[in-house]
Amino acid sequence: MPQHTGTEKPRTKRWSxxxxxFEEGDLTKVHAVLDTEDTTLQSRTSAHRNxxxxxxxxxxxxxxxxxxxxxxxxxxxxxxxLDATRSGLTVPE
Numbered sequence: 001m002p003q004h005t006g007t008e009k010p011r012t013k014r015w016s017x018x019x020x021x022f023e024e025g026d027l028t029k030v031h032a033v034l035d036t037e038d039t040t041l042q043s044r045t046s047a048h049r050n051x052x053x054x055x056x057x058x059x060x061x062x063x064x065x066x067x068x069x070x071x072x073x074x075x076x077x078x079x080x081x082l083d084a085t086r087s088g089l090t091v092p093e
Contacts, residue, residue: 013036013037014037015034015035015036015037016034016035017032017033017034017035017069017072018032018033018035019031019032019065019068019069020032021061021064021065023057023060026048026049026051026055026060027046027047027048027049027060028046028047028048028049028057028060028061028063028064029044029045029046029064030043030044030045030046030061030064030065030067030068031043031044031068032044032045032065032068032069032071032072034072034075034076039079041072041075041076041079043068043069043071043072043075044068045064045067045068045071046064046067047060047063047064047067048060080092
């Protein structure tokens, strides 16, 4: 395992997340894409308004987008765990 000496050059990367939201009546759909430059993860989620609730589209956006981001996070954690295992490294807790 490599030793860190503190003299390594800092590494900077930019990851991009794109959320496309679609409103269809009482349903909000989200297509989320995470681009890490090395890989792309995608999620499709939705939120359905209770017909007894007042229509507030922003709330549906927040629920659907939040679910998509949670799904992307879970995918990213699974990918990291798999990559660590394949590399013979300890999976962080």
